[in-house]
Amino acid sequence: MKKLDLDAGHLSSLIYLLFPFLALFLNRNQGNTLLLIVVFIIFSIVYTTLIIGHRALKPWTSYFLLVLHYLGIIYFVYAINPTSSLFLFYSVFALPLTFRVKLWSKEYFTFLATMLLCLIVTFLYYSEPFYIVMLIIYYFVMNLIMFSNFKRVTEEAYQSKINAQNEHINVLIADQERHRIGQDLHDTLGHVFASLSLKSELAIKLVDRDLEQAKAEMIGVNQISKEALTQIREIIHNLKTRSFVEEVTALETLLKNANLAFHFDNASLSQSLSPTKQALLTMILREAINNVIKHAEATKVSASLSRRDKEIVLTIHDNGKGLTDTSVHLESIEARVALLRGTLEVENHAGLHMTISIPHGGGFLS
Structure with missing residues (x-):
């Protein structure tokens, strides 16, 4: 079920199947009615699969179904009405946004070829010039929207690349700072703890034999501790400011x-x-x-x-x-x-x- 796209916005596209379905019962068609029924059934299955199951489809399977989808549209233009080519609006959004194909890809050229064939079929089988003018306007608007969608995808990809680059740079900055902090702490605290260890051990050995010398060593421990505190404060200050x-x-x-x-x-x-x-x-x-x-x-x-x-x-x-x-x-x-x-x-x-x-x-x- 995770591979099925059940988004309400996408599912609403299936309502357009109502128009060729009604044409079957209103006898507003030409040609063989039985063939139209078969084409409608195949078209409905293909169209539904593209909308709901596109996530599970491999690229060549998607392209094959798109070709069947376009052939169905061309036949509907002939058998029902030239306005059936408005089914192409699905591709205007699906090609760039759903299937993520490139501009001037085989999918886009097939889309253009379908438009051309729909115009030819309309010219051959419908005498009203209104249909030709209407389709040309529709197709022009479709291509404008599609170009806009392709541009949007390109900009999103570019922004994603920039964000990834910025994230990489931020990681480098953090790594660089981490290395610098680690080195500063190693250089400072390593020396401090080594000195503290030596002086404290010496003080322990001297406490029973030479109390004054042991006291002097402990004063040294205290002095080293103060110096270490000052150095650590400098490291913290350097984290905040850099020349x-x-x-x-x-x-x-x-x-x-x-x-x-x-x-x-x-x-x-x-x-x-x-x-x-x-x-x-x-x-x-x-x-x-x-x-x-x-x-x-x-x-x-x-x-x-x-x-x-x-x-x-x-x-x-x-x-x-x-x-x-x-x-x-x-x-x-x-x-x-x-x-x-x-x-x-x-x-x-x-x-x-x-x-x-x-x-x-x-x-x-x-």
């Missing part, structure tokens, strides 16, 4: 693992800025790189720091497709630049080129 140079180094490793070339010149120039300005500049760089990953489809990013008069200038350039709406994607960067009392210049040509200029000294963030 601009450290952020650039981390980004180089991170983006290399994400197959995105990254080069930064003169990162050390940031050391002349206050910690607060470095933190904001770090956020700007991180946000810019995040935009590149999410929107630019770039393979290379270059950035640099330079000094100009009384300003520090950060330039960031990628080789991607640029941004369609910079006012939206750069909003948070603009807010941080404003906080630094700086300026932001954007060139959206041959990739995105950003120039951020901030005052070197003075102001409330100094």
Whole structure:
């Protein structure tokens, strides 16, 4: 039962079988009635299978049933009415959204061929030009909707790819931080506990022979404990803040693992800025790189720091497709630049080129 699609929206499509069914009893058909009954039964089985059982179907089985479905529609156009080709609306949504076939696939070309054959049958067996005009309009609208659905699927796939890439980058960031924390703790606590162990053992041995020396060793244990506490506090503090140079180094490793070339010149120039300005500049760089990953489809990013008069200038350039709406994607960067009392210049040509200029000294963030 799990493989059956019993969604109410999909099941509602079966109501359209009522129209060819009524045509059998109202004698609004041409050709052999018995043949029409047989075609209707086969069509109903195929149509129901495609709607309810598509999850259990293999690709070639689905295509075979689609062909039978289209042949039934063509026959209904001949035997009942050209409007029977409105059954093709099922494919408008099923091909891109249910069967996940590509545009210009064999399924789509078969869909187009069915439309053409329906027009030919209508032209040969129905004298009213109204039907031809009506079908052309219907088919045009169907293709517009189908193209929209294919575009939607493509965008969803692209967004899914971006989300997966971002998730991978987040994992890399977490792993990198975990490794750094582990190394810091190993270097700090390993030495501390080794020293504490040696001094405490020595104090135990001396307590009965040389009380003053044992006391001195315990004072040493106390001093090492205080130093260890200070070092651990520094490690915790470093988890919260990272200098601009450290952020650039981390980004180089991170983006290399994400197959995105990254080069930064003169990162050390940031050391002349206050910690607060470095933190904001770090956020700007991180946000810019995040935009590149999410929107630019770039393979290379270059950035640099330079000094100009009384300003520090950060330039960031990628080789991607640029941004369609910079006012939206750069909003948070603009807010941080404003906080630094700086300026932001954007060139959206041959990739995105950003120039951020901030005052070197003075102001409330100094």
